[in-house]
Structure formats: structure tokens, C-alpha cells
Amino acid sequence: MQIVSSSLNEIGGGLSAGKDEMAWLQTSYLIAEIIVIPLSGWLSRVFSTRWLFTLSAGIFTLMSIACGLAWNIQIMIFFRALQGVAGASMIPLVFTTAFIYYQGKELGLAAAVVSALASLSP
Template sequence: MSAAGGAGAAAAPPRTPAVANKGLITLSIMLATIMQVLDTTIANVALPSMQGSLGAAQDQITWVLTSYIVASAIMTPVTGWLSDRMGLRELFIASVAGFVVASMLCGMATSLTEMVVFRTLQGIAGAALVPLSQTVLLNINS
């Protein structure tokens, strides 16, 4: 029996610490999500230019989009499992860093094969950004 509570007193639920910079966190989350969404749009618009500079045929260049979509579709359901293992913050930071690095590699790609591989990496890293963004926003506002 503790000095503060009686015999029938239930333990108080643990309190979550108040988040000091909700606005800054929200802005960071929004920017990461916008970055991921814009990347998909930009790739669609840039396909004709990529086709010419990479010397790819019409049916080959579509792999640039397909590789990203497939990697993202495979990794999105895994996000919950990874966040349980790594933590929300760590996975979000790793996803943003991986997405930025993969984006830089896409910009430096000199062949269709490189572009497809780098877009796959981009899809793997970017898949977690939207679900994690929603989760973090729900957690800081509750």
C-alpha cells in the first residue's frame, strides 16, 4: 500500500508528455508528405524527357513508374510492423533520409536500369511517409 493511495485506489494511467513544438512538427510532417506526393506527379510529367535522355522505348520507360508503385505497394503494409520495431520517429527520419538519398540518385542516373533501381529504392523509402505522417499527427494532437 502506498502513502498516496488507499487500498482500493487504481493506478493512474501514464501521461504522455506535452509536445512543445506542435506547429513545427506539423509543418515538417506536411513537407515530407508533400515531397512524396510531388515526386509521383513530377515523374509522370518527366517521362518523355527521361525517355529521350535515357534512350528508352515507350514500353521500357513505364518501368520508372511501375517500379515505384510496386515497391510502395509492398512496403506500405509493412510500415506498422517496422514502426513497432524501430519507433515512429526513427522510422520517419529514416524514411525521409532514404527518400532524399534515392531522389538524388534518381537525378544522377545515367541509364534506364539505374533509374528503375533508384525509383524502387525511392518507393521503398517513400511508402512509409504518408501512414507515418498521419500517425504522428494523430499522436501529437491527442
């Protein structure tokens, strides 16, 4: 589930978008995620986990702001796709970081906490 789901009616009304176009708001994000998640391990080895996470969080934040400033639905779909690219690499990087910094019994707790937070987040 995505946080944008709760606002689809308001977004569609504000941008005069139809249901097909509104579906692309979610689909563009998910397609970008599906493409980038498998690449995130390789990217973290090439650029470092910290650098990639920082870049991803920055781009995700900028694209969130850009989505709020979008002047039409096509531009918002584009910004959502870029947001999906940035958000996709953050998911596995959080798990990677937990597995790097925690060992033994702490690892199980860290994995449980990260998994719980991932399932509760928008």
C-alpha cells in the same frame, strides 16, 4: 499521380528509353509502395516512428539524387524502386504522427490538413 509523370518524355529522351521502359519508372515505385505500406506500422513499432521517418526521408532524398544521376534506364528504375520503398513508409507515418499528437477536435482538423496535403503533393 507522381511528379515523374510530367518529365517522362525528357527522361526517356535523355536515357534513350522506350515507352515500355518508361512505364517501369512508375511501376517499380508503385510496386515497392504496395509492398512496404502494410509493413510500415510494424516497422514503426520495431524501430520507432521518429527513427523510421527520419531514415525514410533520408533514403528518399538520396534516391532522388541518385535518379538524377542515373546513367541508364535500368539503373534509374532500380533507384525509383528504392525511392518507393522509402516513400511508402512516410505516408502512413505522417498520419500516425498526427493521430498521436492531436486529440479531440484538433484531431479532425489535423486529419483534414494531412489528407489535403497528401492529395496535393506530387
